[in-house]
Amino acid sequence: MIRLFDPSDLESVQRLLSSIPEVVPWSADDFLLASQRNFCLRVAEEEETVSGLVAFRIIGDEAEILNLAVDSRQRRRGIGSRLMEEMIEACKAAGVKTIFLEVRESNCGARNFYSGMGFTEAGRRGRYYRQPVEDALVLTRRVE
Numbered sequence: 001m002i003r004l005f006d007p008s009d010l011e012s013v014q015r016l017l018s019s020i021p022e023v024v025p026w027s028a029d030d031f032l033l034a035s036q037r038n039f040c041l042r043v044a045e046e047e048e049t050v051s052g053l054v055a056f057r058i059i060g061d062e063a064e065i066l067n068l069a070v071d072s073r074q075r076r077r078g079i080g081s082r083l084m085e086e087m088i089e090a091c092k093a094a095g096v097k098t099i100f101l102e103v104r105e106s107n108c109g110a111r112n113f114y115s116g117m118g119f120t121e122a123g124r125r126g127r128y129y130r131q132p133v134e135d136a137l138v139l140t141r142r143v144e
C-alpha cells in the first residue's frame with residue numbers, strides 16, 4: 001500500500017533511510033521543514049511496516065524528487081515503481097509538466113530504475129555530492 005506520510009512514521013522512516021547508504025538520512029528537523037514547506041511524502045507500507053519512501057516537491061509546473069528509497073530486503077518487488085507511479089499521478093493532478101531529480105553517477109541500480117521509469121539525462125552537476133565527492137546526473141521526464 002502506498003499512502004501519505006504520517007508524523008507517526010518518523011522513527012521507522014528515519015531507520016529505513018539510515019540503513020541505505022545511497023540516500024541522505026533526513027533528521028527529524030528535515031522532516032519538520034519538509035512539512036512546513038509543503039513537500040509531498042508518500043510511504044510504502046506492508047503488514048504495518050514501512051518499506052519505502054518518496055519525497056518530492058512541486059513548484060509551478062515542475063516537480064523535483066528529493067528522496068527515494070526502498071528497504072534493501074524488499075527490493076525488486078515493484079515497490080519503487082509503485083512509489084514513482086503514485087508520485088507521477090500526484091504530479092499530473094497538480095498540473096506538473098516536468099519531473100527532475102539528481103542521482104550519483106555511480107548509482108547504476110537507481111539509474112537503471114529511473115531509465116525504466118522514462119527518465120533521461122538532461123545534465124550534470126559537477127562535484128555535487130559529498131562523502132564521497134561525486135558528480136550528479138540530472139535526470140528528467142515529461143508528465144503526459
Ligand SMILES: CC(C)(COP(=O)(O)OP(=O)(O)OC[C@H]1O[C@@H](n2cnc3c(N)ncnc32)[C@H](O)[C@@H]1OP(=O)(O)O)[C@@H](O)C(=O)NCCC(=O)NCCS
Nearest residue numbers: 022068069070075076077078079080081103109110112113
Ligand atoms: C532505486 C530503488 C528505489 C528501486 O526500488 P525497487 O523497489 O527495487 O524497484 P522496482 O522493484 O520497482 O524495480 C523496477 C525496475 O527497475 C530496475 N532496477 C531496480 N533496481 C535495480 C538495480 N539495483 N539494478 C538494476 N536495475 C534495477 C529493474 O529494471 C527493475 O525491474 P525488474 O526487477 O523486473 O528487473 C532502490 O533500489 C533503492 O532504494 N536504492 C537505494 C536508494 C537510491 O539509490 N535511491 C535513489 C537516489 S537518487
